[in-house]
Amino acid sequence: MKFSLMMCFGAKNDRRRRADAFFCQDQQIMGHVWSEQVDAILAAGRNLDGIGVRNWALAREDALLALERLREIGVAVLGGDVYVVSGKAVVPSYDNWHCDQDAGEVAADFLSRSIDSARSYISSYGSAEAMFAIVPSI
Incomplete structure (x- = not known):
């Protein structure tokens, strides 16, 4: 599942924004577990x-x-x-x-x-x- 960074940075709280960005980047990098x-x-x-x-x-x-x-x-x-x-x-x-x-x-x-x-x-x-x-x- 891929998320757009625009969606990830939608949080108002800066701490939350960083956490969301990390989560989204992780999802984009990791992609599938196996295939x-x-x-x-x-x-x-x-x-x-x-x-x-x-x-x-x-x-x-x-x-x-x-x-x-x-x-x-x-x-x-x-x-x-x-x-x-x-x-x-x-x-x-x-x-x-x-x-x-x-x-x-x-x-x-x-x-x-x-x-x-x-x-x-x-x-x-x-x-x-x-x-x-x-x-x-x-």
Whole structure:
């Protein structure tokens, strides 16, 4: 999402104006978290910016659907983190998984293996309330 600097400098208070300008510049520089296409897939989840993580946490079924959509566009998954809902907040469980590309492994094989690995981890994770932040290979 991009903001115009004109809109950002609309605040009357100088301190607020500086904060708005910083926010707007940050948004323009940062742009997408991963890529427009990947962000559109993962944004079905709950935004984690509020806890300092530039990603989204998805419920199990949404995460599994996201994995298939990532497979369709040819994006492998390097791993992910597990979050739980505590009251109204989403907090890390400190559980995670990862998948590294093997030496000499062709990209198509890694794509398939990484998605299958993520699918297996998410499907078998014990808590039904868990949410999953997926880290794509971008």
